[in-house]
Amino acid sequence: MQVPAPFDYVRATSVQNALELLERHGPEARVIAGGHSLLPMMKLRLARPEWLIDINDIGELRHITVDGDWLRVGALTRHADLLASEVVGRLFPIVHDAERVIADPVVRNRGTIGGSLGQADPAEDLTTVCDVLRARVFIAAGAGERTVDIHDFHRGPYETACEQHELMIEVRFPIRARSGSAYEKVERRVGDWAVGAAGAALWMAEDGTVADATIGLTALGLEGLAVDAAAVLIGERPSEDLFAEAADLAAAASSPVEDQRGPVDYKRHLAGELTRRVLGRALDRAAHPTVVHGG
Amino acid sequence: MQVTMTVNGTEVTRDVEPRLLLVHFLRETLGLTGTHWGCDTSNCGTCVVLVDGEPVKSCTALAAMTAGHEVRTVEGMATGATLDPVQQGFMEEHGLQCGFCTPGMMLTARALLDRNPDPDEREIREAISGQICRCTGYATIVRSIRWAADHPASESTPSEVPA
Numbered sequence: 001m002q003v004p005a006p007f008d009y010v011r012a013t014s015v016q017n018a019l020e021l022l023e024r025h026g027p028e029a030r031v032i033a034g035g036h037s038l039l040p041m042m043k044l045r046l047a048r049p050e051w052l053i054d055i056n057d058i059g060e061l062r063h064i065t066v067d068g069d070w071l072r073v074g075a076l077t078r079h080a081d082l083l084a085s086e087v088v089g090r091l092f093p094i095v096h097d098a099e100r101v102i103a104d105p106v107v108r109n110r111g112t113i114g115g116s117l118g119q120a121d122p123a124e125d126l127t128t129v130c131d132v133l134r135a136r137v138f139i140a141a142g143a144g145e146r147t148v149d150i151h152d153f154h155r156g157p158y159e160t161a162c163e164q165h166e167l168m169i170e171v172r173f174p175i176r177a178r179s180g181s182a183y184e185k186v187e188r189r190v191g192d193w194a195v196g197a198a199g200a201a202l203w204m205a206e207d208g209t210v211a212d213a214t215i216g217l218t219a220l221g222l223e224g225l226a227v228d229a230a231a232v233l234i235g236e237r238p239s240e241d242l243f244a245e246a247a248d249l250a251a252a253a254s255s256p257v258e259d260q261r262g263p264v265d266y267k268r269h270l271a272g273e274l275t276r277r278v279l280g281r282a283l284d285r286a287a288h289p290t291v292v293h294g295g
Numbered sequence: 296m297q298v299t300m301t302v303n304g305t306e307v308t309r310d311v312e313p314r315l316l317l318v319h320f321l322r323e324t325l326g327l328t329g330t331h332w333g334c335d336t337s338n339c340g341t342c343v344v345l346v347d348g349e350p351v352k353s354c355t356a357l358a359a360m361t362a363g364h365e366v367r368t369v370e371g372m373a374t375g376a377t378l379d380p381v382q383q384g385f386m387e388e389h390g391l392q393c394g395f396c397t398p399g400m401m402l403t404a405r406a407l408l409d410r411n412p413d414p415d416e417r418e419i420r421e422a423i424s425g426q427i428c429r430c431t432g433y434a435t436i437v438r439s440i441r442w443a444a445d446h447p448a449s450e451s452t453p454s455e456v457p458a
Binding site: 001002003004005006007008009032035036039040042043052054056080103104105106107109110190191 | 296312314337357
């Protein structure tokens with residue numbers, strides 16, 4: 001029987017209240033939202049917080065809003081909320097691709113975008129999605145707010161730029177015209193960690209060439225974006241050969257490790273093949289922007 | 296700490312340790328052992344209960360976090376002597392063998408049908424994909440849920456709750 005070590009529990013009533021509680025209870029306090037990363041770690045005694053600050057009652061942190069050129073997603077937004085959102089699927093189909101393969105439908109009822117990014121597991125899908133979409137993370141601290149690029153937010157495995165006394169409040173995605181995005185993961189069974197996954201976004205110019213592109217990999221030993229792979233696409237007219245070239249570069253940029261989910265060669269093959277597939281799907285979606293994919 | 300929540304329509308208040316998991320609150324504090332306790336790692340799904348109508352793995356939720364919410368367990372599915380159509384479906388289509396996964400499967404099915412009264416096989420399989428059955432190969436579970444969709448409460452023949 002797995003039982004967390006004893007702790008004290010308090011519910012935060014607002015963002016300001018959560019910050020006060022974090023300040024009051026110090027370095028051994030942890031914020032809990034969906035709890036599907038923190039509670040398992042507490043049950044294994046890998047985490048032993050003295051205080052849990054429950055933010056589930058802070059309704060202002062659970063929202064999906066289009067605001068000018070940004071899609072704003074509150075940190076407490078559940079995976080199931082993202083998957084059910086028509087506007088998310090229309091603007092950023094990559095989010096729906098990823099959400100369909102994050103954990104399982106029951107876990108998705110509880111887990112949150114803030115929790116996923118905050119856990120910063122190397123096999124976590126939304127970190128790659130946010131990298132590819134060049135998202136920005138808003139963090140409440142003291143009396144103010146600060147914002148960091150997802151690239152700077154993610155500092156490595158299980159480490160982020162959100163400090164102990166701060167609270168992640170929102171993720172913002174820039175909305176740009178003529179864009180398409182996609183994500184594909186290989187997993188052994190529903191809810192397992194990824195063997196490997198790839199995500200890509202394309203922003204097209206009016207003349208049909210690629211204006212901008214991003215490629216990211218999950219669980220394949222690449223921190224941040226595959227910059228060299230994306231660079232060969234820019235200014236070019238999309239073709240199967242071009243995408244194959246980018247896929248080869250993404251595979252070369254990967255640095256997978258052998259484990260029970262597969263050997264290095266297989267995972268590197270996945271890095272290339274999945275990159276090729278998501279580029280094709282992203283292009284298709286950029287060309288047909290009104291199609292709503294799933295949800 | 297004191298927690299108050301609604302379980303199967305009845306408000307309950309108990310003194311608990313903050314670290315008490317919802318599954319143990321239901322089974323040990325309230326004696327509702329219909330909720331099963333399996334892998335303890337949010338993988339198997341036998342501990343699924345409905346919180347505010349949504350399936351939740353109760354091994355990965357604290358009783359403290361559930362305070363103020365509505366919980367429904369398998370004990371709350373039947374209405375008096377009348378089985379929920381999902382329960383009836385599991386009887387009609389042999390949706391269980393050992394029965395260990397059954398409470399969680401049935402509650403997830405109930406939530407699915409409340410949201411989507413006419414799910415196809417793919418939607419049913421997706422809904423239960425976070426829950427493991429080692430007996431049936433899932434085929435009879437899918438048929439059971441489909442039976443319930445074809446026999447909503449008002450149309451099904453009342454059936455005695457087995458003693």
